[in-house]
Amino acid sequence: MCGICGIFLLKTGANADRELLQRMNRTMVHRGPDDEGYYVAGSVGLAMRRLSIIDLTTGKQPICNEDESLWIVFNGEIYNYPELREDLIARGHTFKTRSDTEVIVHLYEELGERCVEPLNGMFSFAIWDNANRKLFLARDRLGIKPLFYSFIPGKALYFGSEIKAILKAPVPRNPDYQGLYDYLSLMYIPTPATAFESVKKLPPGHVLSCDAHGINIRKFWDVPLPALGDENSSNKDYEEEVLHLIQTAIKRQMISDVPIGALLSGGLDSTTVAAVMSRKLGMPLHTFTIGFDRKSYDESQEARLVAQTLGTDHLEQIVHPGMIESIPELLTFFDEPFADYSAIPTFLVSRLAAQHVKVVLTGDGGDEVFAGYPTHVAYRVSRLFRIIPRWVRNGIITPAVMALPTSLERISFDYKAKRFVTGAELSLEQGHYWWKVIFNEEEKRSLCSPGFLENGFRDSFHSFETHFEACRHAHPLNRLLYVDTKTFLLDDNLAKVDRMTMANSLEARVPLLDHEIVERVALMPPHVKSRGLQTKRLLRRAVRKLLPPEIRKGKKKGFTPPLPFWIQKELRGFLEDLFSEKRLAQCGMLDRKECRRILHEHLTGKKDNNRQIWTIVALICWLEKYA
Known part of the structure; x- marks a missing residue:
């Protein structure tokens, strides 16, 4: 496990700056405090920070093949590397280490860009192919390990395990306004976007190759989904x-x-x-x-x-x-609002x-x-709910549910009931998205400043819609699982x-x-x-x-803190300062009156706005640091 970063300059005769590479690499000391390593040759530079897990003595990176025509920096673990190593030795490859990293180099010799296919593990890596003057990047199937890149046409490609490494390079820092707009609905910025227009996430299950002609991104894996009715239905165990x-x-x-x-x-x-x-x-x-x-x-x-x-x-x-020394400092580990x-x-x-x-x-x-999520059941319940006559749903049930008193307890009944009745009339796709939304489109028009809204935005549902479209042939439950894997699992949980x-x-x-x-x-x-x-x-x-x-048989909870209560007590002073007129005015993106209304509503117990408040908190902290 480590952090990796690198430079590839596209202009003939250009030389990678070793000092710049060192500055990029040292932003990620926390990812690998045990060691650092560099490869700099002409227009390319590779670097890594190492957290030593396997082959503690000889597994230092970057690692090369026998004739030093291939060099790799690698973040992650390859769990089936012992079997792969034995097979490669039988094919005549010579190993200098016991590390899983070296296995990938020799697989690239055998398979080229298809070297990712036999790998079982979590990984992001970069291989410099000197013979073909090509840089090859890869990210694991589910996106367990991160990989960011910035491509400046005709000039350079920069990459890193974290955005902060790339920001040390001479890349534009313009915000990605659509990404920030989507963040307000999702509490993360969906792949492939980041908070910076010039920096992208390499999607999971994808590889990227870069040479003097530009970049090419290709998918090598996806979740296999059978068509509706074609699922394996044998009676096996x-x-x-x-x-x-x-x-x-x-x-x-x-x-x-x-x-x-x-x-x-x-x-x-x-x-x-x-x-x-x-x-x-x-x-x-x-x-x-x-x-x-x-x-x-x-x-x-x-x-x-x-x-x-x-x-x-x-x-x-x-x-x-009180165990968190600095909430803004903790949030900076993400390099974008989260x-x-x-x-x-x-x-x-x-x-x-x-x-x-x-x-x-x-x-x-x-x-x-x-x-495992309640939303994986809710779509079936909503179909039953819609059988009830509309006048009963809209005239009796929904008003009664919306009148329930607010509770700050974890996933309280009133929260689930209110969320359900307000989204029960929606389609499968829109309904699933509705369960995830922090600020909907109408609420964002009130939350954002007029100046920010002048940029013009597409509906944030688009980030879900593309994934729903990709699995339109599948069973409804499988579609929900597929979309969750491509959105919440990837950009939030992992x-x-x-x-x-x-x-x-x-x-x-x-x-x-x-x-x-x-x-x-x-x-x-x-x-x-x-x-x-x-x-x-x-x-x-x-x-x-x-x-x-x-x-x-228990119900899902997880590592979720009682933030609704912390906001009213322990974090109240911090939040009142962060939501002050002065600090909100400096950020420029949000409507000050609306932000303070949302906070006041929660502090007085009128409504549980904890997710909305924390979404604003993370955005303000990011804007104060980067924008």
Whole structure:
């Protein structure tokens, strides 16, 4: 695991600036505090920061092939590298290290740009192909590892694991206004955009090649979705197959030359991972969790039960806002506005874990693979709701629901009920998007300043619409899972886990996103994954012999802090200062009166605006730093 960055100058005779490369690389010391490495030759420069996990002594980067015509910098882990290495040795390749990085170089010799196809792992890497004067970039299938780039036609390509590295290069810093507009609806900026017009995310499952003629981006993988009615519907034991796939993936991802542990929320996904790890480790597993002082948000008791059942070496910490030295500083790890406030506890549990291990396995991705979100059930309930006569729906039910008193508890009944009735009349696509939206189009017209709105924007639903269109042939549930994988999982959940663990020099692995699991479950019948009101039906049944019933049948919570209460108390002073007339006026993008109304409404208990408030907070912090 590490951070990578690089330069490729397109003009004949141009020489890459080593000092610039060093400045880019040193913005990511947190990603790799153990070592740094450079390759600079003519117009190209590659650099990396290393967090040593495998082959601690000889695995330094950049790494080359036998004749030094290929050079690589690599971020991630290739879990099947021992098998690939044996095959390459049998084919006559000579290895200088035991690292997984060197395997990729030799695969490129054999397969060229198809070298990504045999890889099982999480990765982003860059290969300089000197013979063909070409730079080749690749990102793993699900986007577990980040990779950003900036291409200036006719001049240069810059890339990095984080945006901050690229911003050290001479690239334009103009904001991407459409990206910022979409952020206000989604609390993240959807791929391939970033907050900067000149910087892009390489989409997951894609490769990029760059030579003197320009760049070419190509998809090498996607989630396989059968057409509606063509799903695998045999009577075979899906549960046994899924359990075998999970056990295989976890065993494969436990490879490490340093201490390893697990983040344990107490929910089904992380508990499944910890249970399998405990059985395979042969010694007490290190597990880490955090808790909160409000019951509806706290899973520490469930995590403690799991730890006792599995016999793990368990550490937990109760979180409060005072444990964060600087919220704006924490948000800068994303380099663009990012408003999923579960980043706070993710940062803190990562800091706790990093004091004891260098690698953790997590349960991330289970909801998108196994249908774990309430929205994966809501589309079926909305169809039943629309059977009720319209006059009853609109004249009785909806007014009654909207009159429910506001609760600040975690995913409260009034929140779910209000969200449901306001979106129940929408199409499958629009309804699913509605559950995700922070500010809708009408609300953004009130929130944004007239000057900002003059830029003109397309509806932010477009970022979902393109993915829905790509899977229009599939079953409704599979379409929802596909879109969640391309949006929330990618740009929110995986981005959060990567930045917050790497901020603490901790490697996080996500075995439930092993692409063999993703591919196989995607082809299974939808009713096996979710039926009636039950989420994760397949996973719950597959692991029923491994987990306590309280966990297997429990409801989803996760590392979500009681922010609605913190806003009213511990964070009130910070927010009143941030929402001051002066600071809002300086940011220029938002309507000051509307922002203060939203905050006042929450502080007085009239409405739970915690997600809207945090979306504004992250934007202001980014604008103050970059714009």
